[in-house]
Amino acid sequence: MAEYKLTVAGLGPGDAGLITRATWARIEAAQHIILRTRIHPTVEVLDVAGISYETYDHLYEEADDFDELYASIVDDLMARARTMDVLYLVPGSPFVAERTVRLLRERTTEAGVPLEILPAMSFLEPLFAALGLDPVNGLSIVDAMxxxxxxxxxxxDLIITQLYSRELASDLKILLMEHFPDTQEVIYLHHLALPDERVQRIPLFELDWQEDIDHLTTLFIPYTPGFWENG
Structure with missing residues (x-):
């Protein structure tokens, strides 16, 4: 009986030039490619290159919540991996803020399905470059939800990622205001490493005023002694 393999690779933070050579070689060689979502700037280079792929975007409309969405994606990938080699592509890096990959690692281990995960650049490297930040002194990274x-x-220092909508930004602002004053300076990062990159210092109360918030938006809060301790 043939043994098939599931491979996971990342499309990088958004600039096509940041896709690794190893990942691109796998993309060119793969027979069956499926994307978690095509809503990512790098997907355009797949289209230009004539790469065929499927996506799970339809599941975003069908699922009641993210838990159901991710479970459905993993169920489908596991079913496919029993009958074919599959290359699953995710935005950024498979190792950073990618819930489906964590679930896949658990499920493939339990089922004995071969899994390979390729390294990739995440949004963190462009963030470090934009802020001139060396994380060696410590850094917290959390999901906005x-x-x-x-x-x-x-x-x-605190990085809040997955800040994908103004509604979520509003909820986040209210939560942060329990610890920080309304005028606390935060750094708004949008479309890092892309032509329309925006890195701007804003007061916390203006967070949900930003009209360009989308799935490539991140918030950085420099460590401020006193505020968290008094929250």
Missing amino acids: DEEAVAASPAQ
Whole structure:
């Protein structure tokens, strides 16, 4: 009986030039490619190159919540991997803020399905470049939808990722205002490493005023002794 393999690779932070050579070689050689979503700037180079692929975008409309969405994606990938080699492509890096990959690692281990995950550049490298930041002194990275993690008290700089809508930004702002004054300076990062990149210092109360918030938006809050401790 033939043994098939599931391979996961990342499309990088958005600039096509940041896709690794190893990943591009796999893309060119793959017979069956499926994207978590085509809503990512790098997907355009797949179209230009005439690469055929499927996506899971339809599941975003059908699922009631993200837990159901990710479970459905993983179920489908596991089913496909029993009958064919599959290359699953995700935005950024498979190792950074990618829930489906964490679930796949668990499921493939349990089922004995071969899994290979290729390294890729995440949004963090362009963020470090934009801020001139060396994370060696410590850094907290949390998902904007994880209220418990956001409300924790990091004694270091804080990155809040997956800030994909103004509605979510509004909820996040209210939560952060329990710890920070309304005028606390935060750094708004949008479309890093892309031509329309925006890195701007804004007061916290203006967070949800930003009209260009989308899935490539991140917030950076430099560590401010005193505020978290008094929250």
